[in-house]
Amino acid sequence: MLLGHNRKMTGAQCLADMLKGYGVTHVFHVPAVLRTTFAEMERRTDIKRLHVHGEKAAAYMADGYARASGKPGICMAQVIGALNLAAGLRDGWLAHSPIIAMTGGREPKTKFRKVYQEIDDMPAFEPVTKFNATVDDVTRFPDMVRQAFRTAVTGCPGPVHLQFRGNEGQIDAEEAELEPLCEPQFARVPPFRPEPDAASLGAALKILQAAERPVLVAGGGVRASSAAAELVALAEALQIPVATSLNGKDAIAGNHPLSVGVVGTYSRESANRVVNAAGLVCFIGSETGGMTTHFWTVPKIGTPAIQIDIEPEALGRNYPLAAAINGDAKVTLARMLAQADRASAAKRKAWIGEVQTICRAWQEKYRPALSSDAVPIRPERLCHELTRLMPDDAIVVVDTGHAGMWMGGMFDLSSPRQSYMRSAGHLGWAFPAGLGAKCAFPERPIVTFTGDAGFWYHIAEVETAVRWKINAVTVVNNNGGGNQSKRGFDRVYGGQQTAQARELWTFNTVNFARIADDMGALGIRVEEASALPAAFAQAFAAQRPVVIDVVTDIEALAPTAVV
Ligand SMILES: Cc1ncc(C[n+]2csc(CCOP(=O)(O)OP(=O)(O)O)c2C)c(N)n1
Numbered sequence: 001m002l003l004g005h006n007r008k009m010t011g012a013q014c015l016a017d018m019l020k021g022y023g024v025t026h027v028f029h030v031p032a033v034l035r036t037t038f039a040e041m042e043r044r045t046d047i048k049r050l051h052v053h054g055e056k057a058a059a060y061m062a063d064g065y066a067r068a069s070g071k072p073g074i075c076m077a078q079v080i081g082a083l084n085l086a087a088g089l090r091d092g093w094l095a096h097s098p099i100i101a102m103t104g105g106r107e108p109k110t111k112f113r114k115v116y117q118e119i120d121d122m123p124a125f126e127p128v129t130k131f132n133a134t135v136d137d138v139t140r141f142p143d144m145v146r147q148a149f150r151t152a153v154t155g156c157p158g159p160v161h162l163q164f165r166g167n168e169g170q171i172d173a174e175e176a177e178l179e180p181l182c183e184p185q186f187a188r189v190p191p192f193r194p195e196p197d198a199a200s201l202g203a204a205l206k207i208l209q210a211a212e213r214p215v216l217v218a219g220g221g222v223r224a225s226s227a228a229a230e231l232v233a234l235a236e237a238l239q240i241p242v243a244t245s246l247n248g249k250d251a252i253a254g255n256h257p258l259s260v261g262v263v264g265t266y267s268r269e270s271a272n273r274v275v276n277a278a279g280l281v282c283f284i285g286s287e288t289g290g291m292t293t294h295f296w297t298v299p300k301i302g303t304p305a306i307q308i309d310i311e312p313e314a315l316g317r318n319y320p321l322a323a324a325i326n327g328d329a330k331v332t333l334a335r336m337l338a339q340a341d342r343a344s345a346a347k348r349k350a351w352i353g354e355v356q357t358i359c360r361a362w363q364e365k366y367r368p369a370l371s372s373d374a375v376p377i378r379p380e381r382l383c384h385e386l387t388r389l390m391p392d393d394a395i396v397v398v399d400t401g402h403a404g405m406w407m408g409g410m411f412d413l414s415s416p417r418q419s420y421m422r423s424a425g426h427l428g429w430a431f432p433a434g435l436g437a438k439c440a441f442p443e444r445p446i447v448t449f450t451g452d453a454g455f456w457y458h459i460a461e462v463e464t465a466v467r468w469k470i471n472a473v474t475v476v477n478n479n480g481g482g483n484q485s486k487r488g489f490d491r492v493y494g495g496q497q498t499a500q501a502r503e504l505w506t507f508n509t510v511n512f513a514r515i516a517d518d519m520g521a522l523g524i525r526v527e528e529a530s531a532l533p534a535a536f537a538q539a540f541a542a543q544r545p546v547v548i549d550v551v552t553d554i555e556a557l558a559p560t561a562v563v
């Protein structure tokens with residue numbers, strides 16, 4: 001149709017060839033969907049087809065794969081599992097992760113006749129996708145698959161959904177004249193790097209350079225654009241401190257002298273203090289959402305602000321702007337650096353001194369907890385050990401709730417080669433996402449940090465990790481309950497919970513190391529902080545999936561945001 005190279009082939013052959021053409025290495029699925037395609041994938045490609053224990057986990061694995069690599073992650077489900085899969089796209093939607101979900105769908109001949117297991121799943125995908133479409137005729141395989149990749153990776157990336165006709169997508173067995181043409185530039189984020197216009201760049205740079213107390217706030221857009229090196233270079237050239245969102249934590253290593261930590265709700269006190277003391281805030285690739293700004297109190301509305309974003313409609317959403325730049329983060333920061341007046345850095349000497357005092361005060365305040373030998377182990381100490389022991393090229397994957405708070409606030413990346421990915425809010429995301437990340441980067445160490453409640457969600461995937469030799473290391477902060485909920489129940493019980501109240505957020509104590517061992521992984525139980533270095537050494541040498549079960553203090557509560 002496009003270049004006149006059409007051949008008679010099945011939709012399955014076309015889809016298998018196209019997935020290969022886009023560089024897909026893994027698909028995550030619960031059977032049975034697109035069965036003919038799976039058979040063709042085996043014949044025509046080296047794509048690994050991971051059969052997992054639940055559709056939500058399949059989506060989270062695809063999400064972890066996508067966030068780690070920038071390449072679309074592929075997940076699949078038949079009609080009965082479609083909403084489970086849609087639920088799993090919710091985190092990727094919030095985090096702007098390029099995921100392509102494929103499901104089976106209804107036959108026009110029989111819909112509305114009460115076909116077994118069948119409902120209309122399309123509306124459920126609407127709020128969690130950039131593009132939600134049906135493939136009703138086999139001749140549409142090539143253009144719809146291209147559109148799926150194009151939409152997933154362009155602009156602000158995000159999930160897409162293709163529903164293939166037939167409960168199990170049986171349309172893939174049909175034949176037509178097809179051309180499996182791929183567009184390699186849409187195989188990963190970002191396909192394009194839109195340049196900022198010179199006038200808005202000049203205006204923003206002028207304001208930034210004139211500021212005596214500015215701060216940069218780097219968001220997930222910096223990681224999507226691979227702009228960390230440019231961000232740090234600009235910060236150094238102009239001597240401006242850098243805070244990050246949780247999603248942008250790997251934009252700057254925590255041991256960099258200009259790093260002040262994660263700002264917002266799941267944050268570090270020093271970052272909130274610096275941002276609230278700043279006279280100008282420059283947001284880069286940040287939605288300026290509730291989490292990063294602690295519901296728009298950090299910085300306060302009215303603080304002079306600049307914003308850089310690839311999405312023009314993001315500019316000024318929550319803070320009135322002194323200047324706005326529409327463009328890719330990496331090229332925008334590189335252009336700013338090229339034009340930067342380094343001499344202007346001198347006027348920020350006093351501010352940098354003040355910022356360093358704030359950061360030192362944080363270190364002093366938390367030193368006892370970070371170095372505590374208490375038994376059960378303090379989570380702060382666990383985070384501190386992770387900072388010390390994390391390999392230079394590790395990908396750190398973190399769950400939400402207390403896990404997000406502990407690691408966001410207390411853990412530091414110590415090398416620009418390390419990556420950090422976090423749940424955008426869904427408990428249980430991190431463990432399968434870490435497995436997906438390991439599929440994308442088998443040679444890099446993957447360390448996932450989750451609470452016990454988070455780990456329970458998808459514990460069955462330990463078996464998947466063993467079966468597929470996905471040698472990720474998972475650290476379970478095991479306190480025997482979902483104790484981020486403790487404060488909330490303290491509050492509703494007037495400060496003193498009844499014995500029954502704890503039923504609402506605690507679990508039986510369980511040894512996850514033993515369960516992992518039984519499933520064929522390496523389980524390591526740690527009850528004292530001093531045993532952590534040996535545990536990690538053993539884990540990184542194991543060449544097996546590892547679960548490190550760390551017994552921690554159920555009374556330990558993460559510090560809340562400072563305003
Ligand atoms: C899908 C989903 N359901 C519920 C929540 C609310 N929630 C946040 S943290 C949490 C408990 C976390 O427990 P655990 O993982 O053990 O970590 P801990 O707080 O004990 O360190 C819950 C239920 C959520 N974030 N996501």
Ligand SMILES: [Mg+2]
Binds near residue numbers: 452453477481483
């Ligand atoms: Mg817990």
